[in-house]
Amino acid sequence: MSNTVNVRIPTVLRPMAGGNSSVELAGETVGDVVSALVGVYPGLQENLVDDNGSVRKFVNVYVNDEDIRFLDKLDTTVADGDEVAILPAVAGG
Amino acid sequence: MPVVDSVLDLIGNTPVVDVSHLSPNPKVRILAKLESQNPAGSVKDRIAKAMIEAAEADGTLQPGSVLLEPSSGNTGIALAMICRLRGYHLKIVLPENVTSERRQMLEAYGAEIIPSPAAEGSNGAVRLAQRLSIEHPDWVFLYQYGNEANPTAHLTGTGPEILADVPDITHFVAGLGTSGTLMGVGAYMADHAPHVKMYAVEPPSGEHVEGLRSLDDGYVPPVFEKWGGIDALHGKRIVRPADSLTWTRRLVNEAGIFAGISSGAAMAGAAKLAERLDEGVIVFIVCDGGWKYLSTGAYTDDLETVIDSIEDVVYF
Ligand SMILES: Cc1ncc(COP(=O)(O)O)c(C=O)c1O
Numbered sequence: 481m482s483n484t485v486n487v488r489i490p491t492v493l494r495p496m497a498g499g500n501s502s503v504e505l506a507g508e509t510v511g512d513v514v515s516a517l518v519g520v521y522p523g524l525q526e527n528l529v530d531d532n533g534s535v536r537k538f539v540n541v542y543v544n545d546e547d548i549r550f551l552d553k554l555d556t557t558v559a560d561g562d563e564v565a566i567l568p569a570v571a572g573g
Numbered sequence: 574m575p576v577v578d579s580v581l582d583l584i585g586n587t588p589v590v591d592v593s594h595l596s597p598n599p600k601v602r603i604l605a606k607l608e609s610q611n612p613a614g615s616v617k618d619r620i621a622k623a624m625i626e627a628a629e630a631d632g633t634l635q636p637g638s639v640l641l642e643p644s645s646g647n648t649g650i651a652l653a654m655i656c657r658l659r660g661y662h663l664k665i666v667l668p669e670n671v672t673s674e675r676r677q678m679l680e681a682y683g684a685e686i687i688p689s690p691a692a693e694g695s696n697g698a699v700r701l702a703q704r705l706s707i708e709h710p711d712w713v714f715l716y717q718y719g720n721e722a723n724p725t726a727h728l729t730g731t732g733p734e735i736l737a738d739v740p741d742i743t744h745f746v747a748g749l750g751t752s753g754t755l756m757g758v759g760a761y762m763a764d765h766a767p768h769v770k771m772y773a774v775e776p777p778s779g780e781h782v783e784g785l786r787s788l789d790d791g792y793v794p795p796v797f798e799k800w801g802g803i804d805a806l807h808g809k810r811i812v813r814p815a816d817s818l819t820w821t822r823r824l825v826n827e828a829g830i831f832a833g834i835s836s837g838a839a840m841a842g843a844a845k846l847a848e849r850l851d852e853g854v855i856v857f858i859v860c861d862g863g864w865k866y867l868s869t870g871a872y873t874d875d876l877e878t879v880i881d882s883i884e885d886v887v888y889f
Contacts, residue, residue: 490780538791540779547809565811567779569791571695571718572645572750572889 482506483560485513490567496523510541511554513564528566538569580612581655584622585730587611589738589856592828595840601847602854604739605830605840606731608861613654613682614647615833615861616731620753621651623726624715625659633713636660641712643702645695645750645887646675647861648717653682664712666702668695668887674865694782695887696792718751719795727757735856736761742769743853746843748835748860749773749809750889756800763805770807774842776835776889777811810845812838814883818871820844825863825872833861834871834888
């Protein structure tokens with residue numbers, strides 16, 4: 481059983497994601513969703529995950545706007561209708 | 574109140590206002606620390622003064638020095654005020670998509686503006702400043718993102734002030750830019766009130782930034798990495814324009830606090846947190862006033878229209 485979530489793609493990654501600004505994907509965890517995403521758009525793989533399988537340093541992933549580094553990282557579970565956002569780290573100030 | 578010699582003596586010691594009537598949870602108090610009361614109008618007065626004093630003390634800054642700094646506005650404005658008083662020449666690398674008020678304040682204080690492309694957002698300003706500092710080694714590059722005086726100003730100023738005024742604080746919420754506020758206050762709380770939990774809010778700025786070739790052009794400030802980073806925080810969330818603007822307006826209309834948009838984001842984060850707590854006392858930072866955002870229509874225009882248009886403006 482898996483849940484369908486909406487994944488928001490930032491402008492910088494859209495060329496590697498068929499130009500889409502969001503994609504509907506299924507999974508039980510954020511890890512499942514990321515795997516499904518790179519399954520459909522393999523060009524995203526090296527942009528999102530490092531060699532150890534962690535989310536890359538300059539990438540922030542959020543479930544319903546909460547950074548998954550403070551949840552269960554890629555093991556964070558997702559529910560039907562959740563929104564997963566991928567954003568590049570940006571400076572402020 | 575004693576008469577002071579300079580506006581620089583008025584930096585810090587900012588007041589805290591109880592806005593608990595805005596809390597969605599009657600058992601959670603919410604308190605606003607008004608950094609907007611600083612003389613150049615933002616929390617950044619603290620770090621500008623600290624960075625300049627440190628560079629004067631170690632001889633980096635000499636009479637007549639030229640300074641270079643990337644800033645989306647507040648740090649630049651604070652530095653400009655001090656440089657004007659001290660006779661330094663200041664160059665600010667400023668993204669083109671900031672409000673005209675920010676640009677005008679820099680000009681009012683005599684700073685020179687070097688524009689950086691809107692599409693690259695503040696990462697682009699940082700990159701351009703780094704390049705210029707290599708080309709011009711004689712320019713003093715304080716570099717707020719990597720300057721120890723930035724978090725230290727909050728470790729020795731903001732943090733102690735908060736704990737003195739609100740001894741029963743349980744949670745702290747602030748915007749994440751250079752991370753100086755959160756890392757510095759967090760380091761102070763870790764030593765003096767280790768039960769206090771630290772929460773960051775950020776705008777979804779990365780969503781529309783176009784000038785990045787890949788996510789490797791993303792940016793994590795050295796201050797964040799050196800001062801504990803993720804491990805020093807208990808949570809971090811995006812606050813989107815709709816929530817930021819709604820809470821900015823509620824602060825004006827229901828508490829009389831005319832705050833900037835990132836302060837609305839911090840208040841939104843505080844309200845969200847309050848919903849999830851059994852009880853507690855949350856302090857959040859009002860990092861600047863609303864003056865510099867009037868031209869966006871944030872306070873008066875149709876909300877839906879502003880929600881759309883604000884996405885293209887750097888307001889953190
Ligand atoms: C308007 C505004 N909000 C929030 C912040 C975040 O503060 P800090 O740089 O200490 O993380 C800044 C500065 O970056 C700012 O100018």
